Amino acid sequence: MTGHTLGRATSSRTWSRSIGAARSRGYVGAGRAGGATVVHRASVPVKLASLAVLGVATVALPGPAPAVTVLLVVVALASLARLPRRVAFAGLRPVVTVVVILGAVQWWQRGWMTAVDASADLTALVLGATVLVATSPLDDLLDAVVRASAPLRRVGLRPELVALTVMLMLRTVPALLDLMAEVRDAARARGLGRHPRALLVPMAIRTVARARATGEALAARGIGDEPPAGYAEPARRPEA
Amino acid sequence: MITFDAATVTAPGTTAHGGPVRLLAPLTCRLTESRIAVIGANGSGKSTLARLVNGLVLPAAGRVDVDGWDTVRDGGEVRRRVGFVFTDPDAQLVMPTPLEDVALSLRRLDLSRADRAARAREILESFGLGDRADVAVHSLSGGQKQLLALACVLATGPSVLVCDEPTTLLDLRWRRHVEDVLDGLDQQVVLVTHDLASARRTDRVLVVDQGAVVHDGDASTGVAFYEDLMAAGAAANAARPRTDVT
Numbered sequence: 082m083t084g085h086t087l088g089r090a091t092s093s094r095t096w097s098r099s100i101g102a103a104r105s106r107g108y109v110g111a112g113r114a115g116g117a118t119v120v121h122r123a124s125v126p127v128k129l130a131s132l133a134v135l136g137v138a139t140v141a142l143p144g145p146a147p148a149v150t151v152l153l154v155v156v157a158l159a160s161l162a163r164l165p166r167r168v169a170f171a172g173l174r175p176v177v178t179v180v181v182i183l184g185a186v187q188w189w190q191r192g193w194m195t196a197v198d199a200s201a202d203l204t205a206l207v208l209g210a211t212v213l214v215a216t217s218p219l220d221d222l223l224d225a226v227v228r229a230s231a232p233l234r235r236v237g238l239r240p241e242l243v244a245l246t247v248m249l250m251l252r253t254v255p256a257l258l259d260l261m262a263e264v265r266d267a268a269r270a271r272g273l274g275r276h277p278r279a280l281l282v283p284m285a286i287r288t289v290a291r292a293r294a295t296g297e298a299l300a301a302r303g304i305g306d307e308p309p310a311g312y313a314e315p316a317r318r319p320e321a
Numbered sequence: 322m323i324t325f326d327a328a329t330v331t332a333p334g335t336t337a338h339g340g341p342v343r344l345l346a347p348l349t350c351r352l353t354e355s356r357i358a359v360i361g362a363n364g365s366g367k368s369t370l371a372r373l374v375n376g377l378v379l380p381a382a383g384r385v386d387v388d389g390w391d392t393v394r395d396g397g398e399v400r401r402r403v404g405f406v407f408t409d410p411d412a413q414l415v416m417p418t419p420l421e422d423v424a425l426s427l428r429r430l431d432l433s434r435a436d437r438a439a440r441a442r443e444i445l446e447s448f449g450l451g452d453r454a455d456v457a458v459h460s461l462s463g464g465q466k467q468l469l470a471l472a473c474v475l476a477t478g479p480s481v482l483v484c485d486e487p488t489t490l491l492d493l494r495w496r497r498h499v500e501d502v503l504d505g506l507d508q509q510v511v512l513v514t515h516d517l518a519s520a521r522r523t524d525r526v527l528v529v530d531q532g533a534v535v536h537d538g539d540a541s542t543g544v545a546f547y548e549d550l551m552a553a554g555a556a557a558n559a560a561r562p563r564t565d566v567t
Contacts, residue, residue, distance in 0.1 A: 219417055219421050220424050220425070221434075249415070252416075294407075295415065298407060298412050298413040301375060301400070301404075301407070301413075301474075302425075302426055303400035303429055
């Protein structure tokens, strides 16, 4: 197994390097190197159901003590899955600011108990989702989403497309972090490291360009073209 | 077989003269050869022509069909028959590992998950990527990524392969390897390239310039025509007054 596991001490420099690596690698599936744990072996539907239960528990069990307990359970699960530290941090990093602001506002408005409750709940949910994604082959996850969204066929939605959307969403987060790092480096190289326009404008343009390129590549591979279940060769033959 | 019947591509907007912005002038030809090269300067319309073949770009007028399937009316069927390889494999590879990316292509086929994984592994083995099946895609070299992109496209058995400058980003070693792979394919290959040595190995060369196919012939005459065209362009540039940059 590569990378640091939860519970091991690392220096701040190592932590910083780990974040960089996670950013460039993308945390989706990055923890599968440790793949022999009970969490890895659990089926994707079980893990999805557990994540749903976790979501319900954060709402149904108010107060700081249950929230912290739930968070500790999720941390224990991440540890059990030998989730590399860099993967855990990469998953949590995007919501750290939100957790801090949310906690501060709740503390100011409703006191420390609500602040701890809200912050711990949000952290537990994000870490739980990170454990799910990092320990499940994406192909299995797609199959699970396809099965779970099968009822949506009744309202005209194709489960394969729903799964594809989820997959793209999961892949987009690390890709955008990569993009952000590239844009920042390019701005620094031109001596514009702190100039907001030098960061925001190329970021926006490249994000749209990447979305177009990905869409074009998927279309070129015929992904999304799949016909509904029960599809057979078309009755209409090509014209001579 | 690929057929262009007065296929024209325009972009939204109008020119100064009030007409539509034309990206590709009406093109009529039938491509039956096994290896076809499309060459031309940057921005000449090569990629637009290539994208017409699998329906990524649709003709504003006229018609393009592949084996009798119309790219406008039968887009899905056309894409089943036409694979497309892009210059930058990073845009094409969307899954975390090579095995999963090939398996994603195979989802179009009616295979069980186990069969899909086994088939994906076989395909990766055949491309010499068997030992890289479960590593993260980002850890592959540029050449391995392009080979993987090729494997993903060929996984579903298209009859035509369109490659848009597939070796531009590769070093010499990988360029030769990818070229060897392309040379060995049974599929009809349409190769968009700046590499004149690759173009010379094909059966037919289309030269594109300023949104029009200006030459269509065998490899030697096509490449010679393009070289003359570029030489004339370079001479015209040299004759222009220069602005010194200090």
